Amino acid sequence: MPLTQNKIQHKAQHKIYLASKSPRRRELLRQVGIDFELLLLRDAMPRGPDVSEIVFPDELPEAYVSRVTQEKASTAWTFMLARRLPLHPVLAADTTVVIDQKILGKPADHDEAIQMLRQLSGKTHQVLTSLAVHYHESNFHCIQTSDVTFACLTEEQIRAYCATQEPYDKAGGYGIQGLAARFISHISGSYSGIMGLPLFETTVLLRQAGIELS
Secondary structure (H helix, E strand, O other): OEEEOOOOHHHEEEEEOOOOHHHHHHHHHHHHOOOOOEOOOOOOOOOOOOOOOOOOOOOOOHHHHHHHHHHHHHHHHHHHHHOOOOOOOOOEEEOOOOOOOOOEOOOOOHHHHHHHHHHOOEOOOOOOOEEEEEOOOEEEEEEEEEEEEEEOOOOOHHHHHHHHOOHOOOHHHHHOOOHHHHHHHEEOHHHHHHHOOOOHHHHHHHOOEEOOOO
């Protein structure tokens, strides 16, 4: 999907806020030398999440991941203003795994993780990572899509993997940077995007938002 924006000129920035709890996204930003601070949204009770990740009826995967990411970025920007924090662009991201146009989120429990791995076994699925940057009246957005092919997995392999902690905080129930790498026979797209933050698209988007990168 092409990068989109509502353009407005502001002075160049050297730092961003990251509206994500993902340790993998933090590692990836550090890898390319982007200076950031965390600006975290609430995702638990008692008041519930600041941004709902419930899929609407008949909502397509691209529309879903785009909506959630842009809501996260705009909500985090509002929080930044309410807390009187220094003004910096806000980066949000959301990743979802899609197979046969069905969205696979993070597994709720062991049984759901097993079911997800069974669905992925021997097939090619898509990993969609949506990026959004909010800065003053400007909004920048893109979606990066990668294809991931799993080898045929045995029931023993699936159950052994789901006995680890890896599947339970990741869309689709697996992490390409961990033990699941041995299941993946082919990828087409962005390795960092499959991890949760496509670095090429991220740097392009941040430059559009006025971030100075070397």
